[in-house]
Each structure stands twice: as C-alpha cells, then as structure tokens.
C-alpha cells in the first residue's frame with residue numbers, strides 16, 4: 001500500500017476534456033519516491049495530456065495532482081525546481097551550440113558550472129558539444145533535451161516518450177542512465193511510452209492507461225500476476241466445444257472470439273503446470289470422445305504484449 005507522504009506523484013480523479021474529446025477520464029496514479037514508473041498506453045490514450053497537467057502546462061478540469069505533496073496548479077514554481085522534464089519534441093536555440101544551450105539552462109536553474117560538462121558527459125554528447133543544436137540529428141537533439149532535464153539534479157524526472165528518435169544503442173544508454181539515477185541518487189522517474197519492451201526493461205512499476213483511465217498497475221517483476229496461464233484449443237466445431245467444456249466444469253471460464261481459438265481459464269488464478277496439463281488432458285479426452293475434431297490444444301502464458309492487447313481492447 002502506497003501512503004500519501006511516500007509518494008512523489010499522486011494523481012487523483014484527474015479529468016481533462018478538449019471540446020468533445022475526454023483525453024483523461026478519472027485517472028489515478030501513485031508513484032513512490034525513488035521508483036521508475038512506466039506510463040504505458042497506445043497512441044491517444046492520454047499520456048501527454050496527463051504529463052502536461054503534472055508540469056502545470058495545462059490545468060485539469062477536475063481532480064488533482066500532488067507532486068511531493070505540492071499541488072500542481074498552486075505550487076507550480078516550487079514543483080518545477082525539483083523536477084526535470086522532457087515533453088514532446090526536443091527544442092532548443094538552433095543557432096547556439098549544445099554547450100551554450102545547456103549553459104542557459106544552468107543559469108536559469110542556478111546550477112553549478114560543473115553541471116554542464118557533467119550532463120554532456122552523461123549523455124555522451126562530448127563530440128557534439130560545440131555544434132549548433134539545429135544541425136544535430138534527431139537522436140542527438142533528444143540527448144540534449146535529456147541533458148537539460150537532468151542538469152539541476154532533479155528529484156523527479158518526468159519524461160514523455162524519451163526514446164523518440166534514439167537508436168537501440170542510444171535507448172540502452174538512456175535506460176542505464178535513468179536506472180543509475182534512480183539507484184544512486186534516489187531520483188524518481190516517471191516515463192511515458194508506447195514501446196512495451198522498453199518499459200518492461202526500464203520500469204519498476206508499470207501503469208497502463210487506456211482511454212484516459214488506468215486499466216492496470218503492477219510491478220514489472222510481477223508480470224506473472226497478470227499473465228494468468230490458460231489453455232488454448234482449436235477444434236472442428238467451436239460452439240459445440242465451448243458448450244462441452246462448460247458442461248464439464250462450471251468453474252471454468254471459457255471464451256471464444258471471432259476466430260477459431262477457444263481459451264479456457266481454470267478457477268485458480270495461478271494454476272501450476274501440472275494442474276494445467278491435467279485440465280488439458282481432460283478437455284482433449286472430452287472433445288475427442290464427443291467426436292469433435294481436435295486440431296490443437298496447448299497451455300499458454302501471456303507476455304506483456306498480450307496483457308497490454310487484452311487490457312486495451314486488442315487491435316480495435
């Protein structure tokens with residue numbers, strides 16, 4: 001249970017509507033201090049809108065956001081001193097060099113002189129330090145934006161899709177940097193993404209947002225919690241098979257969609273492999289005994305992608 005004063009971010013009943021689009025719809029989020037929170041959602045799920053409200057860039061229609069216990073609207077200035085952020089595309093003065101751009105940020109945030117060199121080094125920007133920002137590649141622009149966000153050693157980093165434009169090596173470097181900041185300095189990291197694999201590697205906790213509301217929040221290590229093992233089968237007569245399995249045991253959850261795959265979940269949320277095999281054997285015997293052709297039967301486990309697709313309505 002996360003309690004109020006341990007929380008770096010506490011979002012309660014957040015609502016934001018743009019004309020007829022309800023971008024954020026009663027959103028709840030709790031982020032503990034020092035944790036890396038992956039804010040995962042499909043395009044248009046409401047991630048950027050939420051982040052903009054966290055940073056006081058736009059006001060909620062209802063609900064509230066507390067950052068280190070401070071109100072996102074009333075205490076905006078105090079919050080920004082303790083936060084680093086990267087929202088939407090990386091922008092900076094195009095005709096100034098990387099170093100000059102970072103130096104402006106250093107002065108704005110009253111950070112020590114050494115912070116510029118240190119941020120350049122952490123983001124691997126040494127070869128580009130004296131080049132104009134406008135002439136950099138997309139990935140390097142993103143690195144500059146990240147360097148700027150960490151310059152004043154913030155306690156909380158709020159990053160909207162930081163992997164944008166980075167190549168796989170760059171993504172891995174940023175992941176190491178963020179994990180290091182969380183581990184060594186206790187920095188809290190709130191990072192949005194629609195890239196499942198990346199979030200799974202980076203975050204301690206994953207929150208899945210869909211149509212502006214939280215549909216699941218779990219420790220990334222406890223994927224198994226969500227990914228309940230199940231049996232999948234395909235037969236010559238889907239409707240008859242579904243009825244047959246239901247008549248075998250009423251506690252089984254039997255689902256069949258548009259396609260040929262029938263999914264069966266047992267009453268136990270986390271059946272062991274043996275239990276699942278015994279159930280598969282029982283079902284195949286019954287199907288064959290009823291003279292229905294059995295094409296395939298297997299025990300299946302979900303991964304993050306299938307959990308995400310299930311929770312966010314598949315390929316709709």
Ligand code: ATP
Pocket residue numbers: 018019021022023041042043044045046047048049050194
């Ligand atoms: P993406 O991954 O594509 O960036 P997102 O999860 O960040 O998506 P948002 O940008 O928060 O989603 O958008 C949520 C919804 O609100 C979308 O339907 C979007 O079109 C709408 N929306 C966002 N900003 C505005 C705006 N300024 N005016 C009108 N509609 C908006």
